Amino acid sequence: MSAELKSSRQDGTLVLTLSNPSAKNALHPDMYAAAIEMLAIADRDDSIRAVILTGADNFFCAGGNLNRLLENRSKDRTVQADSIDSLNGWTDALRNCSKPVIAAVEGAAAGAGFSLALACDLIVAGNSAKFVMAYVKVGLTPDGGGSWFLARALPRQLATEIILEGKPVPASRLHDFGLVNRLVPDGTALAAALAWAEELAALSPNASARIKTLITEAAGNSLHAHFEAEKHSFVDSLHHRDALEGIQAFLEKRKATYK
Incomplete structure (x- = not known):
């Protein structure tokens, strides 16, 4: 074919x-x-x-x-x-x-x-x-x-x-x-x-995936429902290894390396 x-x-x-x-x-x-x-x-x-x-x-x-x-x-x-x-x-x-x-x-x-x-x-x-x-x-x-x-x-x-x-x-x-x-x-x-x-x-895979989800869900969410979705996503992201690498890299003035 x-x-x-x-x-x-x-x-x-x-x-x-x-x-x-x-x-x-x-x-x-x-x-x-x-x-x-x-x-x-x-x-x-x-x-x-x-x-x-x-x-x-x-x-x-x-x-x-x-x-x-x-x-x-x-x-x-x-x-x-x-x-x-x-x-x-x-x-x-x-x-x-x-x-x-x-x-x-x-x-x-x-x-x-x-x-x-x-x-x-x-x-x-x-x-x-x-x-x-x-x-x-x-x-x-x-x-x-x-x-x-x-x-x-x-x-x-x-x-x-x-x-x-x-x-x-x-x-x-x-x-x-x-x-x-x-x-x-x-x-x-x-x-x-x-x-x-x-x-x-070169960006955080975890953050990228979560951002895609937030954008996709935004159209169907009320603002207050989206507040909750953003809150949970932010907290989960903060405790993910990507955030540790990203924050440390920024403070150390170097490029972050995500696995």
């Missing part, structure tokens, strides 16, 4: 590459299971400090394969439902991974590819990259959490425009709204993401 999710390591960074050369890295259910497994490994492996999701051949992802979707119309409805459940599992794994996850986007992130990029903690994009939720163009609606992410990250009117019109949105526009973190010259998104991942890898 030509569609696969490739993995490689660069020091403490796990790089996951969407690869489907004949279809602009269109997604396939086999990728979903592989991604969930690899992210679970990243969670357990202390030597992995960050994860990057990118696409092969300077193109992030064209989304779902329309030929496969057309075939699924002749099958029981549960076939497509199960496929979306698996995609949602991938999105969930990206959100809940204890390591920082960076999307490195070149070319375009379309449909579920856009959803996967949104599920990452940070997004680096080439200057001419585009993001598109074109489901409406073929009579469909978003999956993979795309509408959830956009509705929370952007003003209602902009989120509605992006999803309802289904037109490509330049990375620069999303950068203006803070949805894309960094714009870089075309062809350098992966290199920029790797450099950023190296910076993040």
Whole structure:
């Protein structure tokens, strides 16, 4: 099968590459299971400090394969439902991974590819990259959490425009709204993401994981509930070995080394 999710390591960074050369890295259910497994490994492996999701051949992802979707119309409805459940599992794994996850986007992130990029903690994009939720163009609606992410990250009117019109949105526009973190010259998104991942890898793994959890839970918490969550996280962090190393390093004016 030509569609696969490739993995490689660069020091403490796990790089996951969407690869489907004949279809602009269109997604396939086999990728979903592989991604969930690899992210679970990243969670357990202390030597992995960050994860990057990118696409092969300077193109992030064209989304779902329309030929496969057309075939699924002749099958029981549960076939497509199960496929979306698996995609949602991938999105969930990206959100809940204890390591920082960076999307490195070149070319375009379309449909579920856009959803996967949104599920990452940070997004680096080439200057001419585009993001598109074109489901409406073929009579469909978003999956993979795309509408959830956009509705929370952007003003209602902009989120509605992006999803309802289904037109490509330049990375620069999303950068203006803070949805894309960094714009870089075309062809350098992966290199920029790797450099950023190296910076993040030098930080406390314990604190990084806890910060991700706090941010994820903040949207569903009341302020007072979040006060409690922050309090428990802070106290637990203070009594973790990373805080001892971090505080001592600061007081001794040296660089902290986290294990």
